[in-house]
Amino acid sequence: MTQPMRGDQAHQPASARKSASLSSPSAARRLYRNLSGKFRVGTNPPTLEDSVVSGRGGDKERLRKTTIFQSNETLFEAVEHQELDLVQLLLSQYSLEELDLNTPNSEGLLPLDIAIMTNNVPMAKLLLRAGAKESPHFVSLEGRAVHLATLVQEAEQRVLELQAQVRNEGPGEREGSDQERQLKAWEWRLRLFRRMQTGFEHANPPDAPSLVRLSVSSSSSLKVDFQEPLCVNSAVVTKYKVSWSAAPLFSPLLGETVVDETTSLQCNITGLTSGTYYYVQVSAYNMKGWGPPVASTPACCAPSSWRDIDGRPPRQRGQKEALDQLLGQIKEAHRHCVCHEQCKAPPQGRKHSVSKSLRHLFQPTSKFVKSLKRGLYLTSIFYRDDNVLVTPEDQIPIVEVEDCYSSSLMQDFLWFTKVSYLWEEISWLQQCLSPSQSSCSCTLQTRLKMLQAVSHLQGMLGTQDLGQVYFEPIKDKHGNALLVLLKDMNACPNLDGVRWTQLCKLQLQRKSISSPEEPTALDMLLITLHEKLAYHRRSRKLLSPGLYLGYLKLCTSVEQIRALVPQKLPNVLCHTKIRDNNNVSREEWQWLQTLSSLDESLEMDRDVQSAPHQLLQDLRSAIKDLMAHINVPGNQLQDFRIYSQEVLEFGEKVSFLLLLPPSDEVCTAPGQNNPYSPRSGFLTLPLQIFELGRYIKF
Incomplete structure (x- = not known):
């Protein structure tokens, strides 16, 4: 106090x-x-x-x-x-x-x-x-005026008293005396109070807020965005009042709220009835009181959602629970399988002690691979800022999967990517695949060896979570393929007894012993490791809440379908933001479904007060930005269309409308020329990798 x-x-x-x-x-x-x-x-x-x-x-x-x-x-x-x-x-x-x-x-x-x-x-x-x-x-204007007048009067009286004391002092005592200093202080304070009094007397209530926009944020809420008044009449606005009613004359009022957070000029009105139209107005306040209210644009809206049309439930509702239930059922069925008892792992306590003793025994000279000869390998890159975890020999930890790989490596790689979301289930998965040791299926044997390599790497590093799979294996001309896992350790507890080294130091050390003419997969990994770490960091970012326009573009090869994504955010499609409000109202969705082409949308300019008109303005700007971003000529706009079967929802606050190219160019086949070549800053991910990354993050 x-x-x-x-x-x-x-x-x-x-x-x-x-x-x-x-x-x-x-x-x-x-x-x-x-x-x-x-x-x-x-x-x-x-x-x-x-x-x-x-x-x-x-x-x-x-x-x-x-x-x-x-x-x-x-x-x-x-x-x-x-x-x-x-x-x-x-x-x-x-x-x-x-x-x-x-x-x-x-x-x-x-x-x-x-x-x-x-x-x-x-x-x-x-x-x-x-x-x-x-x-x-200051509960009233009169109270503030009286208070300021009292401060001025008291300061004037104090100045007069001090002036009299200073005059009574001798010439030698006056200079630098305590009364002289107090007089100067009170004279300055009097000028301050008079300036405050003048500022109060000359001020007036503020004008109405500007650019008041009303939008539908859900089936039971509306969102109001506004900006400061164009004229505040010589007094800073300190708060705003948002009022709403079911009648255009605002009688009776159904509710009002005061917004005193002036850094974010918006208000969410919740608890409303779906389908009921509400009128909204906003007024501003300064030290002279409330200014006149101004109605929103559009003047009224009804809480609704695009799902109200067909009652479709959210696509992702219950997906995680269903997957967990399915995994539980598979595990329960496997418990009664004949192979379960044959391949049952040793007791957990014994396994743990053996693992610890082996790790301790081989700590100085670990069984990590130092150089690639020919075959399939697995590595896990643990990093903290620009430092990378290394073995006691200052090498990144690599283990061998097998001494060769088949032409179906990509399918095995995609399977392994799914396994990477079940690190804690590796032991159980090994039990399930153990009968394949005697199988003639190369695929089953390769996948079992992958699980064994993972288990070996987990034991050597002392952790189950080995990180996220990089979206493609690294291959070289020597017959090597390297599967790369990436894990950010900044938010993780420290591992005991591990070594860290700077990435640049590791790269220089490897450069001195590698061949620049024919680099191995390990050389290629270290050369591009900065890019891979950047990809990993970006793939874990989330979009800010809002409605986005996404561009769906696929391309196919003999063995996979790949999706075009931006390098800056590879877990979503190429996109641009339409607006901050992620909800698409019933009225807006009905309008979107009537569009037969994008050219048609450019002519709908009649009712400027309607919600579809505002969406049209935002959509126009987003389409222009996105088509320039993906390098599509503006005269090709008539060939594109908006996907009108559903709004894609990523989480609770991120929604997408899809911009589709002509139907015969949605997916480019091998040998087919792509008429629209995106500029730099894009990459193509295998569709399964993209879907997994999007599902996990959103």
């Missing part, structure tokens, strides 16, 4: 920094001088510097209270002197509680009141962003 301020302390020194920095007395002295030097007028009270020096082993609670008190004083003085940089520094160094930001001083004022009544717009907005409030003493 701010202590009452005596007359001779009306202009006292400022605070120092956060108490966390008080462990260094010299630092405290320096910060105190920097922050308070410019405000020093009159006799100083005990300073923070003195508190630090005398309180090194003393009362820490008293020191903390002194720090908070002086930081609050400094904030008030910085606002009064319009020191914007200093206020920013204080807000970054102290919490709101330490600054007592919303506790009035002895004059009944808050920092925000001073900024508003002096019409210091940058200062007021900075304080509002930090959570500052107006003083509760």
Whole structure:
């Protein structure tokens, strides 16, 4: 709490920094001088510097209270002197509680009141962003006017008293005396109060907010977005009021809410009835009161969703539960299989002790592969920032799967990618495939060896989770294929007894022993590892909430279908954002379904108040941006179309409309020329990899 301020302390020194920095007395002295030097007028009270020096082993609670008190004083003085940089520094160094930001001083004022009544717009907005409030003493315009008049009157009286005292002093005593300093401080304070009084008298209520847009956010809610009034009439707007009614004259009102978070000018109106039209208006408030309300555009909307038309449930609802149930059923069926008892693993306790002893025994010279000869290999790249986990020999951990690979490697690789989401089930999967050791199926034998390699790598690294599979194996001309796993260890607990090395150091070390003419798969991995780590980081990012326009483009090869995705966010299709609201209303969806071509949408400009019109404007801009991004000429627009069977929903707050190329170009076949060649910044992922990544992230 701010202590009452005596007359001779009306202009006292400022605070120092956060108490966390008080462990260094010299630092405290320096910060105190920097922050308070410019405000020093009159006799100083005990300073923070003195508190630090005398309180090194003393009362820490008293020191903390002194720090908070002086930081609050400094904030008030910085606002009064319009020191914007200093206020920013204080807000970054102290919490709101330490600054007592919303506790009035002895004059009944808050920092925000001073900024508003002096019409210091940058200062007021900075304080509002930090959570500052107006003083509760000003419940009415008359109360504020009387309060300001009282402050001016008291300051005038104090100045007159001090002037009389100074005149009674002798010429030699007057210069630099305590009364002289107090007089200067109170004269400055009187000018401040008069400036605040003038600012209040000349201000008027603000104009209505601008660009008030109403949209449907769900089947039971509406969203209102707005911007500041074009004219605030010499007073900063501190809050807004959103009102709604089922009648255009707003009688009766069904509800209203006050938005005092001025950094995000929007409001979600929830708990509404689906299909009922609601009218919405917004008004702004400053120290002179509420301004006139303005109706939204469109004037009314009815909560709804595109699903209301056919009642279709969300596509992903219950998918995870169904998959878990299916896995449980398979496990239960396997328990009664004859092979289960034959291939049952040894008891867990014995297995763990053997694993620990083997790991300890081979720690100095581990059984990781040092160089690739010919065959299929598996590696797991654990990284933390630019550091990579390495073996005791300063090599990345690689294990051999088998000494050759078949032409069906891609199918085995896609199967392995699915397995990578079941790291904790590797032992059970090995049991399921163990009968294939005597099978004549090369595919089953290869997949069993993959599981064995995974189990070996898990044991050597001491962790089950080996990371995410890179979207394609690395092949070289020597007959090697390398499956790459990537895992970010920044948010993971430390592994015991492991070594880290900088990636650049590892690359230089490998470059000195590799052949640049015919690099192996390991050389190719290290050369491109920065790109692969960047891919891994980007593949885990999520889209911000909103409605997006996605471009569906596929291409086929002999053994797989691949999807075109952006390098910056490879877990979604090429896209551009249409708007922040992810919901597509019933009215908007019905309009989209009537479109036979995109050219037709460009002519629908009649009802500017309708929700479809606003979607049309947003969709136009999104289509233009996306087609330029994927390098499609604008004159080809008539050949494209919007997919109107459903809105694709990725999670709760991300939705997609799909832009489709001509039907014979959705999927490019081998040997077929692609008439639209995307610019750089794209890659193609195997469709299964893309679907798995999207499903896991969204």
